[in-house]
Amino acid sequence: MPNQLPADDPALDALLDTARWPEMSAEAEQRLRRQWLRNRSHSRWPAILSTISVAAVVVWAASLWLVNHTSKRPLEHVVRAPKPLVIVEASSSNNPYAGRPATPLEVAMLRLPEKRPEKSVNLSTVAPSVQPPDPVHEVASDPVNAIDPIILADRAILSNDPQERRRLIGELVAQGPARCGPAMLNVLGTRASESADTDLRSNSAVWTDCLFASLDDGRIAVRQSAVRILAEIDGPQTTARLEGMVNHNIHRREAIAALVQIRSTDAKDFLAAAARSPDFGGIVLSAMLQHSSQPSLQGTIQ
Amino acid sequence: MDRQTFDRLVLEHLPAMQRLAVRLTGRTDLAEDVVQTALLKASGAWNTFRGESAFRTWLLQIVVHAFRDELAKRKRHSSDSLDTELIDPKAADPVANAGAAELGRHVAAAVSNLPPRQREVLVLHTYEQLNDEQIARMLDISPQNVRTTLHLARQRLRTMLQRFLD
Numbered sequence: 001m002p003n004q005l006p007a008d009d010p011a012l013d014a015l016l017d018t019a020r021w022p023e024m025s026a027e028a029e030q031r032l033r034r035q036w037l038r039n040r041s042h043s044r045w046p047a048i049l050s051t052i053s054v055a056a057v058v059v060w061a062a063s064l065w066l067v068n069h070t071s072k073r074p075l076e077h078v079v080r081a082p083k084p085l086v087i088v089e090a091s092s093s094n095n096p097y098a099g100r101p102a103t104p105l106e107v108a109m110l111r112l113p114e115k116r117p118e119k120s121v122n123l124s125t126v127a128p129s130v131q132p133p134d135p136v137h138e139v140a141s142d143p144v145n146a147i148d149p150i151i152l153a154d155r156a157i158l159s160n161d162p163q164e165r166r167r168l169i170g171e172l173v174a175q176g177p178a179r180c181g182p183a184m185l186n187v188l189g190t191r192a193s194e195s196a197d198t199d200l201r202s203n204s205a206v207w208t209d210c211l212f213a214s215l216d217d218g219r220i221a222v223r224q225s226a227v228r229i230l231a232e233i234d235g236p237q238t239t240a241r242l243e244g245m246v247n248h249n250i251h252r253r254e255a256i257a258a259l260v261q262i263r264s265t266d267a268k269d270f271l272a273a274a275a276r277s278p279d280f281g282g283i284v285l286s287a288m289l290q291h292s293s294q295p296s297l298q299g300t301i302q
Numbered sequence: 303m304d305r306q307t308f309d310r311l312v313l314e315h316l317p318a319m320q321r322l323a324v325r326l327t328g329r330t331d332l333a334e335d336v337v338q339t340a341l342l343k344a345s346g347a348w349n350t351f352r353g354e355s356a357f358r359t360w361l362l363q364i365v366v367h368a369f370r371d372e373l374a375k376r377k378r379h380s381s382d383s384l385d386t387e388l389i390d391p392k393a394a395d396p397v398a399n400a401g402a403a404e405l406g407r408h409v410a411a412a413v414s415n416l417p418p419r420q421r422e423v424l425v426l427h428t429y430e431q432l433n434d435e436q437i438a439r440m441l442d443i444s445p446q447n448v449r450t451t452l453h454l455a456r457q458r459l460r461t462m463l464q465r466f467l468d
Contacts, residue, residue, distance in 0.1 A: 011467050012460055016428050020406025021324045028334050039345040
């Protein structure tokens, strides 16, 4: 016996060799063979089904590809030229900030590029009589046919051609603040906005309107970004519009958050007065605390 | 191994599976049930065979597992024991029934009446010609355990078949 275990009892081994068990009948063996063949065909069904599924998917994909490549006309990539910017006054029904239309004198004062003379702010006297914020500048555009501003912004960011980036930004701004707000936030600080820097400066009122429009966005992140960028602008017009928003209870919380971040004396005086006011005191203090607990935002806006 | 080769090998080894099942159960009807269960197990586990052991060893291991399942099933229904139709090796007089075939049936009955673990080890060693390492791997026990179990099985058989030895 070719075995490693010692056979120390040859008599027993000899006896064990005589063992005769009953043999299974030929019918039993046939039954087992048939059962095995049945098992085998059953076990192949999953493989067959998966093969059929894969083949069906391949045929479907191939036919789809054939249909697309035989009947499809070449895709025409139509890019409309940017429309010239035309600044018009907004109608009060579409503008969340609008009260009455600004007088020519107010418009002229708000667009003064230089700092206005220092003034002493007395909220108790100013607040009731303060003028409503500058109405958002509407830009003539065709909102129905216009390309989605987010897509325009993405194309401007991704484009390698500075002229193309500039053209796309122009097209974006041409859609007006009501549409371009969140898209402009995406663009700012990228090479796209750098390419269009001159245009943006020359149309600062329009793209500032985009930022103000973003304060009305439903997403907190968009509103916070708009607040941060408005604070970075830190100009007299922006400060005045933010003060007007506070006094007219239009996005008061966001406006105060932006003013807290602005370093100009105008903003500081206004906030000092507002902090003493029973109406605004709590919000101002809350915004100040929130701002002081945040890391410096210097350098986040290019 | 592809499925076609596997199917062919199973059919080639079917007689060995039947033989082992009969030796373990002692009855052809129970052996058929055991082999059926083993074939089902083998069919479901064909792609787990990695060639680390011989195909025959792998199949015989499946038969042993199927035998244990059958034992457990019969233990739950205790009225139907595996031993019901086995010949009592002590009952018949070997001298009176001097035929070799009769002796062989008595010896087979003695083997198939061993406790299950001893029966598995003795059958695999004595009749399937497997060494202790192979048996140990198949039954998932140590080689020393195999040797000890085999020694106990042989001791028990010697007692049961003493009259034939004398």
